[in-house]
Amino acid sequence: MNKKPLILVTNDDGITSGGIKTLINIAKEFGEVVVVAPDSPQSAKGHAITIYDPLRLKEVDIYDGIKAYACSGTPVDCVKLAKHHVLKGRKVDLCVSGINHGSNASINIIYSGTMSAAMEASLEGIDAIGFSLLDYSSKADFSQGAPFIRQIISDHLNGGKGTGTLINVNIPKLTTQEIKGIKVCRQAKGQWQENYQLAKDPSGREYFWLAGDFINEDNEQDTDLWALENGYISVVPSTYDLTKYDEIDWFKSLEKIKV
Amino acid sequence: MNKKPLILVTNDDGITSGGIKTLINIAKEFGEVVVVAPDSPQSAKGHAITIYDPLRLKEVDIYDGIKAYACSGTPVDCVKLAKHHVLKGRKVDLCVSGINHGSNASINIIYSGTMSAAMEASLEGIDAIGFSLLDYSSKADFSQGAPFIRQIISDHLNGGKGTGTLINVNIPKLTTQEIKGIKVCRQAKGQWQENYQLAKDPSGREYFWLAGDFINEDNEQDTDLWALENGYISVVPSTYDLTKYDEIDWFKSLEKIKV
Numbered sequence: 001m002n003k004k005p006l007i008l009v010t011n012d013d014g015i016t017s018g019g020i021k022t023l024i025n026i027a028k029e030f031g032e033v034v035v036v037a038p039d040s041p042q043s044a045k046g047h048a049i050t051i052y053d054p055l056r057l058k059e060v061d062i063y064d065g066i067k068a069y070a071c072s073g074t075p076v077d078c079v080k081l082a083k084h085h086v087l088k089g090r091k092v093d094l095c096v097s098g099i100n101h102g103s104n105a106s107i108n109i110i111y112s113g114t115m116s117a118a119m120e121a122s123l124e125g126i127d128a129i130g131f132s133l134l135d136y137s138s139k140a141d142f143s144q145g146a147p148f149i150r151q152i153i154s155d156h157l158n159g160g161k162g163t164g165t166l167i168n169v170n171i172p173k174l175t176t177q178e179i180k181g182i183k184v185c186r187q188a189k190g191q192w193q194e195n196y197q198l199a200k201d202p203s204g205r206e207y208f209w210l211a212g213d214f215i216n217e218d219n220e221q222d223t224d225l226w227a228l229e230n231g232y233i234s235v236v237p238s239t240y241d242l243t244k245y246d247e248i249d250w251f252k253s254l255e256k257i258k259v
Numbered sequence: 260m261n262k263k264p265l266i267l268v269t270n271d272d273g274i275t276s277g278g279i280k281t282l283i284n285i286a287k288e289f290g291e292v293v294v295v296a297p298d299s300p301q302s303a304k305g306h307a308i309t310i311y312d313p314l315r316l317k318e319v320d321i322y323d324g325i326k327a328y329a330c331s332g333t334p335v336d337c338v339k340l341a342k343h344h345v346l347k348g349r350k351v352d353l354c355v356s357g358i359n360h361g362s363n364a365s366i367n368i369i370y371s372g373t374m375s376a377a378m379e380a381s382l383e384g385i386d387a388i389g390f391s392l393l394d395y396s397s398k399a400d401f402s403q404g405a406p407f408i409r410q411i412i413s414d415h416l417n418g419g420k421g422t423g424t425l426i427n428v429n430i431p432k433l434t435t436q437e438i439k440g441i442k443v444c445r446q447a448k449g450q451w452q453e454n455y456q457l458a459k460d461p462s463g464r465e466y467f468w469l470a471g472d473f474i475n476e477d478n479e480q481d482t483d484l485w486a487l488e489n490g491y492i493s494v495v496p497s498t499y500d501l502t503k504y505d506e507i508d509w510f511k512s513l514e515k516i517k518v
Contacts, residue, residue, distance in 0.1 A: 041311065049303045051302060110499055194339060205315070237504075255442065257414070
């Protein structure tokens with residue numbers, strides 16, 4: 001790549017989060033970085049976009065020498081505004097999203113704003129990587145996985161397909177030395193075992209608050225959850241094509257319906 | 260099936276929309292219907308869930324003889340609240356979502372609250388069907404596709420896998436007689452060509468509003484968009500496993516990274 005690459009950075013934890021700061025610092029080693037990220041936490045917003053309300057975009061001077069914009073919308077809104085307004089007409093070489101506070105392995109990719117932002121870039125034909133660290137703590141140390149993140153970004157910029165590939169990278173809560181390496185795997189089958197905390201507000205009206213624990217239901221060794229539990233960074237190539245191809249034949253009987 | 264089936268009905272257009280009324284009326288021919296749906300329009304909310312705010316749930320008496328609850332959250336919140344609170348401990352035989360105002364074919368499944376609600380049920384092991392009508396009009400005639408919807412629901416209750424299958428059903432804007440039948444297909448590759456309307460509010464502050472047109476980029480005849488353009492109802496078996504299996508080998512080179 002001769003020209004300095006253009007890298008779009010976004011996330012779902014918000015533009016002032018520790019994870020995005022680490023990611024910006026890595027990305028700027030490789031090219032021109034532009035940040036468009038939510039002005040407030042947008043975790044678990046999935047692929048939501050804002051259609052009933054106007055969006056606001058504010059240029060912020062918080063990362064030295066980096067163009068950065070805080071957006072009032074969801075992570076996917078950020079990517080759309082980056083493409084259609086902030087970077088209008090420019091070719092983006094890579095979109096990186098994160099580093100998320102907490103796991104986006106297994107089915108968490110579906111709920112994740114971090115991964116949905118990356119998927120939106122992928123839909124637009126931009127290679128995209130979502131990074132997440134398995135540490136929900138506000139004091140999470142994002143630097144430990146940084147050497148791996150640096151290499152993954154370097155690999156993409158030098159040899160990426162450039163066709164809108166999407167990978168979901170999750171990093172275990174270990175030191176750089178403890179991380180055993182990278183495993184490329186499939187999304188594990190897992191599920192949230194949830195309940196709602198039921199309480200009453202000061203006016204006596206009931207409200208519900210979601211709580212739960214994630215359960216791994218997949219015993220195979222080729223999954224992201226296995227990799228993470230065994231000290232590896234997991235990389236899952238991912239897609240926005242939700243067709244379940246192996247069920248098309250099974251459902252063909254519906255074509256016989258006559259009314 | 261000997262016992263009267265339990266059918267959960269939800270949507271994203273809100274509990275008072277015309278589409279859900281049609282779906283409730285069809286579903287109640289087959290069993291006990293419980294409705295948990297958003298109290299306000301929640302289109303394009305994707306797989307968003309509410310984690311920063313409490314949720315409200317209100318029993319409403321708007322559909323004769325049907326237990327119905329309006330929820331302050333997203334479509335996915337509705338399904339979670341149905342499972343963990345309203346129907347706690349009961350086995351749901353089928354979840355139907357819709358009938359949505361407007362297409363959820365092609366990549367629109369990703370943005371769709373209607374389909375995300377169905378996917379959430381699927382994640383929980385409940386067979387789920389999302390229905391959408393290609394008519395955004397508030398006066399859309401949901402009755403034309405009803406005979407097909409009735410048959411699809413009947414098929415699922417009588418011969419469904421019961422393993423959390425998920426299908427995305429889109430109905431063309433045609434009369435019952437004009438609809439040629441059903442095609443089981445894959446999700447077409449398409450894209451939104453979008454722009455943002457930029458304007459100023461009364462205080463002189465800029466705001467952005469998303470606008471765009473959907474473009475079919477897929478010329479094959481085995482897609483949902485082809486089926487719909489040719490007078491058929493499209494059925495796409497869908498999944499929450501986003502792994503792009505055919506790229507796992509390509510990305511294996513990342514496993515060589517050493518830091």
